[in-house]
Amino acid sequence: MVAVCVAPWSSAAAQDGASPAVLREAIEPVSGARIRLFDAPKGEVAFDVSAGGVTVAKRVGAAAATTTVTAGHDAIAIRLTASRLVIEDRAGRVTFEGGDRVAAEAIRARLAASPLVRRALDLLGEVRFREISPMAQLLVATRQFLAETSGIRETTPVSRNPLAAASAVVVSRVVDGPGDCWNEYSKEAIAAYIEYEQCMAETKWYQLAPRAACEFVYEMRAIGAFSWWVACTGLDNFKA
Amino acid sequence: MRIVMVVLQIVLSLVLTASVMPLVLVTVPAARGEALGPALAAGIFLVSFVVLWLVWPRRRV
Numbered sequence: 001m002v003a004v005c006v007a008p009w010s011s012a013a014a015q016d017g018a019s020p021a022v023l024r025e026a027i028e029p030v031s032g033a034r035i036r037l038f039d040a041p042k043g044e045v046a047f048d049v050s051a052g053g054v055t056v057a058k059r060v061g062a063a064a065a066t067t068t069v070t071a072g073h074d075a076i077a078i079r080l081t082a083s084r085l086v087i088e089d090r091a092g093r094v095t096f097e098g099g100d101r102v103a104a105e106a107i108r109a110r111l112a113a114s115p116l117v118r119r120a121l122d123l124l125g126e127v128r129f130r131e132i133s134p135m136a137q138l139l140v141a142t143r144q145f146l147a148e149t150s151g152i153r154e155t156t157p158v159s160r161n162p163l164a165a166a167s168a169v170v171v172s173r174v175v176d177g178p179g180d181c182w183n184e185y186s187k188e189a190i191a192a193y194i195e196y197e198q199c200m201a202e203t204k205w206y207q208l209a210p211r212a213a214c215e216f217v218y219e220m221r222a223i224g225a226f227s228w229w230v231a232c233t234g235l236d237n238f239k240a
Numbered sequence: 241m242r243i244v245m246v247v248l249q250i251v252l253s254l255v256l257t258a259s260v261m262p263l264v265l266v267t268v269p270a271a272r273g274e275a276l277g278p279a280l281a282a283g284i285f286l287v288s289f290v291v292l293w294l295v296w297p298r299r300r301v
Contacts, residue, residue: 182273183272186272186277189265190262190265218262222258222261222262223259225258226258226261226281227258
């Protein structure tokens with residue numbers, strides 16, 4: 001039994017159906033990592049990155065920043081506030097407050113020995129970014145925080161300068177939830193077809209130019225809507 | 241040259257699918273659901289591509 005308070009935005013909570021709404025979701029094609037940005041109260045940021053059975057979840061608020069790493073039933077939570085650093089895992093809780101060198105060493109040793117922390121560092125180090133986006137900065141800051149607190153220094157060449165690395169991350173908009181891309185496309189496609197029929201009904205068969213205009217507008221709307229659906233579903237993420 | 245033809249066939253199939261799908265959505269209400277709609281679109285695309293590939297003029301040997 002793991003005595004760790006798993007963050008409500010983590011994958012474990014998601015399995016319980018308690019996960020907040022996903023605002024944006026992206027699959028980074030190089031590492032295969034799934035990056036999700038969750039709906040959070042004003043002034044807070046919540047996101048997670050998962051791949052290979054490991055999930056790194058983070059919530060940054062005004063009072064505290066909590067990083068949770070989960071893999072299967074194992075989890076470790078690192079909570080940083082203005083005055084203390086608290087670590088919770090299956091071995092228990094360690095708290096560090098200013099000046100306590102013993103606790104600082106205990107925390108560093110606990111984190112350095114944790115396979116979860118190493119897996120989290122590996123995962124975050126594999127993610128590539130196309131641009132210096134706020135999300136990229138959050139991921140880099142999270143990795144740097146884990147590396148600093150654990151004292152794990154071996155880093156891959158990419159992670160030394162992750163923002164400059166070539167990237168292919170494409171964030172696709174999640175409208176409201178699964179299936180909404182198709183719903184939105186359906187509405188637009190049906191509206192386009194109905195307007196096309198009305199347009200054609202208003203013209204005589206020998207009015208070639210107006211009828212061609214109706215067809216042209218319909219084709220553009222139909223192709224545009226279909227292209228939007230392809231982009232919305234993330235199929236265009238496969239581009240090189 | 242062959243790859244250009246295939247790409248052209250794929251693009252034309254996509255355009256055909258995009259043009260036909262609104263009519264399908266109007267006439268087949270079940271296609272408006274996420275369960276059937278995308279599969280139907282994929283099917284139309286595949287059929288379009290196969291038909292185009294079959295009728296595409298080939299160089300005589």
